[in-house]
Amino acid sequence: METIELADGGRLLYEEVFLEPELADRYFVELRDHCLWEQKPALFGHMQPRLTASYGDAGITYRYSGTVNVALPWTATMLEIKHRIEAVCGQYNYCLMNRYRSGSDSMGLHADDEPEMGNVIGSLSLGATRTFRIRHNFSKETRKFPAGHGTLIIMAGTMQQFWKHDIPKTTQAVGERINLTFREIKKTEIK
Ligand SMILES: O=C(O)CCC(=O)C(=O)O
Ligand SMILES: [Fe+2]
Secondary structure, three states, rough: EEEEOOOOOEEEEEEEOOOOOHHHHHHHHHHHHHHHEOEEOOOOEEEEEEEEEEEOOOOOOEEOOOOOOOEEEEEEEHHHHHHHHOOOOOOOOOOEEEEEOOOOOOEEEEOOOOOOOOOOOEEEHHHOOOEEEEEEEEOOOEEEEOOOOOOOEEEEEHHHEEEEEEEEOOOOOOEEEEEEEEEEOOOOOOO
């Protein structure tokens, strides 16, 4: 695991081959075929350019950019993956999954900086290699990391406060990619 210290206290842990390919294959097929994938509406009448699914502890709901994501109960595979990542760093009660069907699916530049969100986010990639890009909010310093089949990226420190990240579209012919972001959503008072 490589630790990359970023400007203003951001920290990124990176391991390109965290899972051996055979295990990554098994997880990819299992998650692709058995998770409840849906395409959710985005802003201005558009749809999100990817599919998502949401798993976690009972009672966890994650809201961002106008979407409401009620966690389905963890599956055995999801728990197995969660424990592998927790053995490296973090404690998680929720996982947002994104499925990029082709190079025209993407994730826009954003930070996962909701007040109820823990600062450690564990991100596992499966399937086609895409570029995970980060950009500093003020200096605009940009760095790119290949997120391939079995790559683990952990975002920590103040990364969500000072940096944004995205998965740009690509015109290259790429297959499907699944990404799992494990998070800690702190329970808030019900108003
Ligand atoms: O697909 C990825 O690697 C990034 C996903 C992401 O940033 C998110 O779900 O917030
Ligand atoms: Fe994110």
